[in-house]
Every structure is written in structure tokens, then in C-alpha cells.
Amino acid sequence: MSKPKKPYRSYVIGTAKPTEQLDGINRLGGQIYSKTLSLAFKTHKQKGFWLSDGGLKAYLKFKRYPCQAHSVQAVIDDYCGARRSYFANAKTNPNAKPPHKSKKFHTFTWRATGISYSRGKLRLSMGKDNAPLWIDIDKKFYKKVPAEVSLVYNKTTHRYEFHATYDTTPKKTIVEPVIICTHGGTVGVG
Numbered sequence: 001m002s003k004p005k006k007p008y009r010s011y012v013i014g015t016a017k018p019t020e021q022l023d024g025i026n027r028l029g030g031q032i033y034s035k036t037l038s039l040a041f042k043t044h045k046q047k048g049f050w051l052s053d054g055g056l057k058a059y060l061k062f063k064r065y066p067c068q069a070h071s072v073q074a075v076i077d078d079y080c081g082a083r084r085s086y087f088a089n090a091k092t093n094p095n096a097k098p099p100h101k102s103k104k105f106h107t108f109t110w111r112a113t114g115i116s117y118s119r120g121k122l123r124l125s126m127g128k129d130n131a132p133l134w135i136d137i138d139k140k141f142y143k144k145v146p147a148e149v150s151l152v153y154n155k156t157t158h159r160y161e162f163h164a165t166y167d168t169t170p171k172k173t174i175v176e177p178v179i180i181c182t183h184g185g186t187v188g189v190g
Contacts, residue, residue: 007168008147013122013137014162018153021133022160025151028067029106032075036060037102040083053080067108068127074109074148109150117145122164124149135162
């Protein structure tokens with residue numbers, strides 16, 4: 001992923017034991033990542049060039065995945081970020097290899113358009129006609145909608161963690177200008 005333009009801060013907002021639903025979501029992330037990888041390599045092998053980030057997204061947008069389109073784009077962005085690292089590294093390291101391993105599981109990410117808040121829980125959309133995923137969150141995060149939420153499997157604790165990224169840009173306050181009159185009074189300007 002590209003560098004964020006705003007200051008962001010990530011927090012672990014919840015954990016959960018592995019369930020069939022959570023395993024399925026991370027497995028879906030692995031399928032999307034592997035399809036992106038195979039499409040990029042197949043095009044490079046047959047045509048002799050690498051598909052651009054936009055080209056990969058354009059080809060894969062017609063695939064029907066049981067999740068929101070922005071989540072598919074987030075997984076594609078993960079692959080494209082790894083590939084950009086390869087291109088940068090290949091200039092100085094002749095032994096560098098592009099990302100080439102398909103994955104059974106991959107971190108799944110929801111973007112802001114698929115996240116909403118309701119009564120102490122975050123609703124993570126799984127797309128049209130699919131049941132959303134609801135997660136309980138700590139009180140300090142109430143009424144705050146993150147810019148991104150990722151489902152990450154922690155291999156040490158053998159639990160899933162929900163990593164939320166919040167925009168920490170201070171909110172601008174509107175300062176009303178005041179004009180001081182020469183006769184000693186003040187007048188507000190609206």
C-alpha cells in the first residue's frame with residue numbers, strides 16, 4: 001500500500017477464537033491474493049509485461065467474490081505493494097524475486113465504505129446479500145468509525161485480532177473573527 005496522506009494510528013480493537021466464519025474470511029483473502037498473483041504471472045509470461053495495479057483491479061473486478069469490492073481491492077493492493085518492493089529491490093539486488101507464493105490464507109481488510117458503527121459494535125460488510133460480521137469494541141472506540149479494519153491471525157496466541165486504523169487528524173475548529181471598533185466596542189462577524 002502507498003504511504004498514507006493523513007496521520008493514522010492502529011489499535012487492536014478485539015480478539016476472537018478461530019471460527020468457521022473467520023477462517024472462511026481469511027481463506028477468501030488467500031483466494032483473492034492467489035488469483036491476483038496468478039493473473040500477474042500469467043500475463044508476464046505470455047505477454048512479456050507486468051499488469052499495472054489498475055489493470056489487475058480491472059480484470060479482477062468481474063470476479064464474483066462474496067465480499068465487498070473495496071475489500072477485494074485491499075487484497076490486490078497488498079500484492080501490488082509487495083511487487084513494488086520487488087521492483088525497487090531488483091535494481092540493486094540481481095537475486096531478488098517477485099512475490100510468487102500463493103496463499104491459502106491472507107489478512108482480510110475492510111475499507112471505510114464497508115464499516116459502520118451501531119450500539120457498541122462495528123458492522124463489517126461482506127457485500128450485497130451476505131450477512132455482515134459484527135464485532136464488539138472497547139468503550140474508548142465507541143462512536144468512532146475506523147478508516148480500515150483488518151482481520152489478522154496471531155500465530156503466537158492462535159487467535160484472530162481485529163486491527164483498526166483510525167484517522168488522528170485533529171478536527172478543525174471554526175474561529176469566528178472579531179472586529180474591534182474604534183469607539184471601544186466589539187462586533188462579531190457572522
